[in-house]
Amino acid sequence: MTKENIAIFTFFGATGDLAKRKLYPSLFKLYQKGYLKERFGVLGTSRADWSTDQFKDAVKESISGLENSAAEAEKFASHFEYVAHDVTDQAHYSALNDAIKGLDEKFEAQGNRVFYLSMAPNFFGEIALNIKSQGLISDNGYNRLVIEKPFGRDYESAKKLNDELTSTFNEDQIFRIDHYLGKEMIQNIEALRFGNTIIESLWNNRYIDNVQITLSESLGVEERASYYDTSGALRDMVQNHIMQIISQLAMEQPVAFTDADVRVEKVKALRSLRVYSAVEAASNFVRGQYSAGETGNDYRDEDGVPEGSNNETFVAGKLLFDNYRWSGVPFYIRTGKKLADKFTRIDVVFKKPLIDIFAFPQQSDAALSANVLTIYVEPKSGFALTVNAKSAGQGFETEPVNLDFFQDAESEKEVPEPYERLMHDAMEGNSTNFASWSEVAYAWKFVDVIRRLWNIEDPQFPNYRPGTMGPKASDELLERDGRSWVYKLEK
Structure with missing residues (x-):
């Protein structure tokens, strides 16, 4: 009813x-x-x-x-x-x-x-x-x-705005909307984690090697240039959407699935997020700006973009949590415009077995693949688990196979649009899928360090072509750690 x-x-x-x-x-x-x-x-x-x-x-x-x-x-x-x-x-x-x-x-x-x-x-x-x-x-x-959004331009402006709002409304009356929190598969993160012992028991640094979050857009700035050039990918995507996703992936299990208890755990996770020094930020974050490519314009030549703009249209970075669950596990993020396709996905990469017992007898260069849990947020909704299995035929070779689930067309019709879901939640007074002030504050404190560094550096833009997955430095960020992006373009 x-x-x-x-x-x-x-x-x-x-x-x-x-x-x-x-x-x-x-x-x-x-x-x-x-x-x-x-x-x-x-x-x-x-x-x-x-x-x-x-x-x-x-x-x-x-x-x-x-x-x-x-x-x-x-x-x-x-x-x-x-x-x-x-x-x-x-x-x-x-x-x-x-x-x-x-x-x-x-x-x-x-x-x-x-x-x-x-x-x-x-x-x-x-x-x-x-x-x-x-x-x-x-x-x-x-x-x-x-x-x-945007809720401020940095921590100081966000705090000033919050002080003005809370002079009229109490915190439990303020609903800071982030439409990503209304997406079906983002809300499925808690269900996958806390509704499945087989997953939650492995959700820690003992078994997980790294976590990757990709928010890819295929279009450029279009008619939003005047706004986007004052925001950039860091403020427009990382400070809100990506930080909210990360807090759900990193948080501890709440006492109960209520808005108050969920928010407590998200805030605790963000409190343990390492805020970088300027040197660390320079090492762990990269930015990019798209060129004209085969057709179109350089970002700097788009209508409404100031000449010589150093605004970033791409961000990639590595985040670290200083807590017992996640110590030593990097969370890699990337987002940008005019990339290969429009999609959002989360890849949880598990550690390989300490010993590959199949490597020696088969005398093969083939190694076991890492198990990967992929949460497909959009355009398709579902998840897949990559596991190793024996290849069919004589001999004993292993190959990765996918165990997957995707919502069918009929199920998709029943899924509320993000704004539909969130407006209903606001009427119900349910703030589970809205950002609290504490979450916003910790996100800004993390992002501000990177923004201040980039404001004083002179980047070499443009540095990536449309239709790619960003600048080469994005791949090098992971290669430096002996890792690579799970999603990559076929060469």
Whole structure:
């Protein structure tokens, strides 16, 4: 049985691309599945001088690609209202307050309010302060704040923003959204680890040689150049998505699968992450910037990118944890634009047997392969375990074989989109798959060292061609340790 959620949403940045591509379709799917029924309302607001009818038309257009009838779309849109608003003008908040109260009364929402900030992050703190000072906070229901990344540009700016937010909302009311935490196979990490003794018993430095995380994008910066050049791959991907994935891979088993207990263990893992000195950062992290390749432009020649920009479009690095479970096990990461393909995967490489008993009698150069557990996050969802088995035929040769599971097309249809899942969790008050302030803080402290080093170095860009897996230094990072990437392009 699905439980109906009752709430009034206020979307700041309601006319933006994210709202139209992700937020409204996700709300509509919750509506179709019965998680939202009659007792919800949506107030959209932005600088755009729109009418409510224009807003409803935009909402209906945003869900036009989903299975629905005109009557169903019309009924869904009837829950939406629009107020043009300047977030820096305190006087405008009274109009928002009146509209929210009107929607609350119309849809009997019991004072439950979700404020969703999908706009420029430099306004986050000001909006939160005005929500409180201008009386938009409900006294008889819940109040929750959902905010998009980026959460600051470094530790200091993130702390300043957090202080502004927590002057209005308590930590348990703040939901820092990271859509990677809404992906099905990222949420499967806990299930694989803590639901299977055969895996969790081996999940330590005695049996695991290294862990590899790859977030690969095939496109360039496209129309995001103005934002991306102020962010780069380190801030855009490593500080949030990758650090969240790593914390789930590295954390200890929580007392119970609750948001509070999971967060405790993730924070403990990040506390043990070694924060590098500048010298260590230079040795353990590499960056890259794509060239024109066969077609297209060098990154520096893309529209909106300043001439001579040293912004990185690729990052690879080695992370180390100073704790009992992971001491000596490197976590290798890489992410970048204009790489060979678009995919996200996690490869857990286990140690080989201390003695290969098959090597001597067969007098062969063939050695046992390492067992590898691969978690395929996207575009396909599933996992595979590479094991060694005897090759068919005479003699005794071994070969690696895959034991795998992938979701079929029917199962994929049942999987909620990340934003659909996370908006439902926010209404439920479940913060398991949202980043806490402590997690954000430790991630920034780690990343800041690398960023400060790169700010004073003059890189030799561009240094990798589109369609590859990044600069040669990325491969050398592992080769130096006698290892290699599990996923590599066939030569």
